Each structure stands twice: as C-alpha cells, then as structure tokens.
Amino acid sequence: MDPPDWMASLPEELWDIPLSNLAIPGSHDAMSYCLDINSPLVPSESDAFRLLDRLFYCLTRPAIFRWATTQDKSIEEQLSMGIRFFDLRIAHKPSDPSSDLYFTHVIYTHLTVLETLSSVAAWLESHPKEIVILACSHFEGIDDRLHQMFIFSLKKLFGSKLCPQKGSVPTLRSLWASGHQVILSYDSQCAARHQELWPAIPYWWANQRTAQGVISYLDWNKDLGRPEGFFVSGLNLTADRYYVTENPKQSLRTLTFSNWESLRSWVEEQVPGSDPDSLNIIAGDFVGPLPLCSLVIALNQKLIRKNNFR
16 A cells, blocks of 8 residues: 555545544654754743753753654655644744744744645645644644634635534545545634634543553553544653653653554554444654554554455
C-alpha cells in the first residue's frame, strides 16, 4: 500500500465504514520539529520554572529542546509517510503586535500556523482522496478577536475541502463524493458558531514514562468502552522534571526509542472497528524514524477479514 495515498488504496469493502472505525496513524505534537530554542516560554509555565530559565538559560534551553521535541519530520513528510491526524497546539506570542499564530510545546515554533497549513492544503491538492484530521487546541494568548480572524483564515484556506459537522462521522465514499478532505477539530467554545468546525477529539494521554505505564492506561480505557466518534490513543511517553534533571544525557527521543518494542507489540494486537474495545486514531512521537504509520494502517486488514467471516 502506497503510504502517501493509503486511503485511496484501501479496498472497496472499507469505503463505507465511518472514519472513526478505521485505524488512522496520528502525530502527537506534530509541529515540535521546528521549535525555536530562543523563543520565550509559553505563559502557562510556572513562575518558578520561568525564574529558573532566566537564571540558567544555557542549561534549561538545551534540556527544553531535548524533551519538548516530539517529531523530527516536516508536516509534508509526515503526510507522505501516512500520518492523517495532527495534534496542533496553537498560541499567540505575548506582546506580539501582529496577529501571527505559532505552534507551541513549552516554547514556540519558527513556523507560523498559516504558512504550515498552507503547505497541508497544497499537499492535499496533489492527493485528492486523502483525508486529514487537524486537531487545533490549547490556544494560549488567543482572545475572541484572534479566534475569529483565525477561523476566517482557515475557511478561506481550505474552502470546499472542509467537511462540515453533520452529526455523524463520514465515510471515505461520502467524502470523496463531496470533495471534502479536511476534518477540522477546534477545541474552543468558538467551534459551536461554525458548522465547518468539529468539537474537541478525546485524547487518551497516559502521562507515564514507561511503555508498560502507557499500555496499562490505554487498556484500562479500552475496558471502559470507546467514545462516540473520533478518539485518539496516545502512545507518547512523558517525563517529569525530576527525571529530566536526574538524566541529563537522555531525551524524549532516547526514551521513546528504548520503549518502542513494547509499544509496537501492543499496537500489532489492536483491532479497529465499532466494537467497544476497538481503537481509532493511534498517535505517537517520532513517527518518521519509527514505523508507526505502517503498523497502524495494516490494522485495517483485520476489518476486511472480520467482515468476510460474517
């Protein structure tokens, strides 16, 4: 199956299944590959950490960069590898007189939001049967005026590619027929005013440092039953500041790679579909060097076998 066009390549048996029942690979903190090490901290960071950063900048910034960077491929490269869900954390810089918005993860990115999403729109033009889910969230420093300006820009940028929310999750066949390619999730009360915006998508975040901790948390959620519609199972690991301080030679990359085989085994056991314990979007870190995309896309073959046995 061709990763840049894997949705177009799915067997016809899967064209009428809601996207929330397919296995879809996702990118956690998708834009952290272009963090600006010299940017200010986001306002939500604690005063104590802010003081520490001012006093020991030469030590804190390399550590922030090592642990806040979750991806190392551009958004176009991630798209071409097969990623179809993007976790996008958006903010406005304090005291910035412009209306430019940036992505964040502790610090801000070099790239602005609109220049990045313009690249997504251009990529979709060349891949007319691929569907992306853009999950915009956090919105630090963004007031109602900036929200409305941003939403207007999104509508202008994606135009008829935006899939309006109609109460049910669309299928590939219905999206192809309508020319819709973008499902835009907007985690703000502003979303209710715009039919083109979908509500926040639940993200199962374990907040654990080991693969076993993440797996236990995800299995516990599976036992409770899947949410309605889209939802994300996050494979991403988290290290607290004590661990970061005590392990100066480590990074999120080394932590992720050292836990990967256990996470891989767990992914291979999962099944998409409509059953209570089925999964939908599976998101992770370092989706370029790690084969998350191929593993998740391959899970859809289980749906074909399952339907053939009915």
